[in-house]
Amino acid sequence: RKEVEQDPGPFNVPEGATVAFNCTYSNSASQSxxxxxxxxxxxxxxxxxxxxxxxxxxxxxxQLNRASQYISLLIRDSKLSDSATYLCVVxxxxxxxxLTFGTGTRLQVTL
Amino acid sequence: xxxxxxxxxxxxxxxxxEVTLRCKPISGHDYLFWYRQTMMRGLELLIYFNxxxxxxxxxxxxxxxxxxxxxxxxxxxxxxxSEPRDSAVYFCASRPWGSxxxxxxxxxxxxxx
Numbered sequence: 001r002k003e004v005e006q007d008p009g010p011f012n013v014p015e016g017a018t019v020a021f022n023c024t025y026s027n028s029a030s031q032s033x034x035x036x037x038x039x040x041x042x043x044x045x046x047x048x049x050x051x052x053x054x055x056x057x058x059x060x061x062x063q064l065n066r067a068s069q070y071i072s073l074l075i076r077d078s079k080l081s082d083s084a085t086y087l088c089v090v091x092x093x094x095x096x097x098x099l100t101f102g103t104g105t106r107l108q109v110t111l
Numbered sequence: 112x113x114x115x116x117x118x119x120x121x122x123x124x125x126x127x128x129e130v131t132l133r134c135k136p137i138s139g140h141d142y143l144f145w146y147r148q149t150m151m152r153g154l155e156l157l158i159y160f161n162x163x164x165x166x167x168x169x170x171x172x173x174x175x176x177x178x179x180x181x182x183x184x185x186x187x188x189x190x191x192x193s194e195p196r197d198s199a200v201y202f203c204a205s206r207p208w209g210s211x212x213x214x215x216x217x218x219x220x221x222x223x224x
Contacts, residue, residue, distance in 0.1 A: 032211055043202055043215035044154070087154070091211060097142055098167065099213060103153035 003027060004090050006102040013109055017078050021105045023088030024070045032091040033064055033071050038104065039084045047073075047086070078109045113137070115216035117203050123222045129191040132219045135184055136205030144213060145178055145188050146202040154202070160186065193223045 006023045013019045025033075033050035048055065050062040050071050061074040075082055088102035116135040124130055136143045144159040158168040163180045171178070175194070180186040190197055200220050204213040 034211070043217055045215070046212045049211075097144075097159055097161070098156055099211075100156075101154040 002103075003100050004088055004102040006086075006088050006105045008103060008105060010106040010108050013078055013107070015078055015080060015109055015111055017109075018074065018076045019078055019107060020072055020074045021086055021088075021107075022070050022072050023102050023105075024068075025088075025090045025100075026069070027090070027092055028069060029093040030069075030090045031093040033062075034089040034091075034099075035060075035062060035071075035073050036087040036089055036101070037084045038087055044087055044101075075107075078107075080109050080111070083107055083109045115203055115205055115214055117201075117216035117219050119219060120217060121220045121222075123224065124193055125224055126194055127192045128223075129189065130193045130197075130221060130223075132188040132190075132201050132203075132221070134186045134188070134203030134216060136186070136203070137207075137214055138184065139207060140205035140214070141208040142206045142213075143180060143186050144204040144206075145186070146204065146215075148200045148202060148218075149198075157188070190221075193221075195223045197221060198223050 004025050035047040036044040037047040038044040048057050050064050054063045059076045063072045085104040085106045087104045090100045118133045145157040146154050148154045157170045158178045160180045178188045200218045202215050202218045204215045206213045
C-alpha cells in the first residue's frame, strides 16, 4: 500500500463546477500536510498548506481529518486555468525535511 | 529573483553512458533535494542535503546513482552507467531553513535509449 494515495482521475468538470479531491495517508505519525499543483510538463508548486482546523484561500478549501487519515481539496467555481495535477503531500513526524508525495489527481476543466 | 536552475533541460543518451545533471539552488536556501518523477511511481525523493552535507540518501536507487554538493550554489546528480529504466524527469528543489515550502526547478527530462 502506498504511503499517500490519491485517485489519479482524470476529473473532467465544466467551468463553474465545484470539484473535490481526497487523499489518504497511511502513517498516523504525520505532521504536516500540503497540496501542490503541477501543470503539464512543469514543476510542482505549493498551492496551500492544510491546517487541522481547515483553511480557505479564495476558491480553494483544504480540510484535514486526522481520525480517518485523509485530507481533501475543494475547488469552487472551477476555471479553465485550474486544469492541472494536484499532488497531496505529507511530512511525517521527525522527518521535517522530507516531503512524501501522492501520485496526483488530474483535473481537466472544460468549457 | 532567479529560481532553482537546472541543466540540461533535456538529455538523451544511450544505455551505458554517464549522465550528469546539474542544479543551482536559490541563493540563501539551506536545503537541496533531488527527486525523480515517473508516471508509474510519481515523485520520489532521491537524496537531500543540508548546508551542503548529504542527510538522507535512502531514496537513491542503487550504486549507479551518486550526488554531490561541493558548495552552497551547486549540486550534481550522476548516473553511471545509465539504463533505460532511469528515464524520468529529475527535479531539483531547495528551501530555506524554517520553512516547509520547497521550490522546484524546471526539471531535466532524461531519456536513456
